Amino acid sequence: MLLWIAGFIILLIKLTIVLGVVLFLAGYLVWVERKFLARLQIRYGPNRAGPFGLLQPIADIVKMITKEDTVPDGADRTFFLIAPAVVALTALLMFSVVPFGKDITLLGQKVPLVVTDLNIGLLFVFAMSSLSVYGVALGGWASNSKYGLLGGIRGAAQMISYELSLGLSLVPIVMMAHSFSMVDIVQAQQRYPFILFQPVAFLIFVVSAMAESKRIPFDLPEAENELVAGYHTEYSGMRFGLFFLGEYVHIMVFGGILAVLFLGGWRGPFLPPVVWLLIKIFLVALFMIWVRGTLPRLRYDQLMTLGWKVLIPLALINILVTGAIGLIFGG
């Protein structure tokens, strides 16, 4: 009984720390993105609130919390109110299976440095990532606005399409690691990170992950110059903030998953494991911002062509090749 309580307390502490760190980093990722993107566009970015604009996320949060929380006339109130929570919650839940270090021993008890080591961790990530479509689609539909609806429809179509290639690109990883558990996948990369064996899967995953998190060049659901702001047109205050938070947590989650699946997770020399994981997440985020600064938005048909005619066949071929090699060489 005592052991059970101790385990529960440890879990709570882990949850609190992970949640706090993720939310904090997501807030500062916004700052990093604005600053880095500004530099890419030879601007300064935020530099008024605090030194180097470091207090900008706090100022933004204060602004969003104190703003009026409006619900448009004729909106489906229930769905309108829960949609942002769905987006933020699913994004945060995805982080619970990302391992950030080796097991440590605390008070004679083994404490794995992951919130939950699900044996279907990868499937859980996909389930959550699929559920966040509901947030987008419901938010767009419930706001009783043509822009919101169009954004929601686009978001649903895009995210369902890219979910497929995202999932398929990771099948070879599962084949090589013989497990769906994120912890085991990191374990399997003890000697070489999987990016060396699976560069194609890596590319497909990066493109699909960008599409999943609705980043430029795949930001059709929010396309400012056609749809005002897409599915979150009608949202204000902290509800808009939750959509925003969800998007940035999404970036971090995909950075984390990318790091875990292809870059060896928390493995790395000299520095502590958590730092390595954070460095890898940060690099992935920087790359996403770099791409955002470079590419224009895709057209809708280009998006669908890329998803269905390029990425999915490529991922299927990749599975076949990996399977064949595994069969021949007994990998």
Place this chain on the structure above:
Amino acid sequence: MESVWEAVKELLSGLGTVFIHLFRKPITEQYPEYKRPLPERARGRIILTCDPDGGERCVACRLCSAVCPVNCISMEGAERPDGRRYAPWFRINFARCILCGFCEEACPTSAIQLTTDYEFSKTDILSFVYEKEDLLVNHQGKDKEYNFYRYSGVTTNYGDKGEHVGESKPVDIKSNMP
């Protein structure tokens, strides 16, 4: 296959170009600390200038208020005992003014002029109504020399008919008989 290579090449060159920009100095002008030097004829807050002798230039001809596209200028005209016209009151509503500069172009006496001052925003809209004493300044603005009554054919204390700058004596039309 060739088009794929083409696409990859373009993608990488684009990423490279953007990356190079990371090391450029930002071209942003940081406004409150750095104020861009404005051209002399930049259009900002409106003033009423004086002639070189110190008298006010405005003769209340109403050309500025007539040409104003947003009707933000209003005034009343009157005449001094010496024959010189002036405006007892002159009002510009800067809440309406679009700083188009038509008034300055229309003004025959160079009285109404636009300055380079654009930082006069306020939170109270009523305080944007500028009266004559707010508008009047004691310098010549952009036109240093001009004094309307030295050139005009009007009889004032600057001179009688034919005594103004560049003006010839009045012609006795009866002496021109053939």
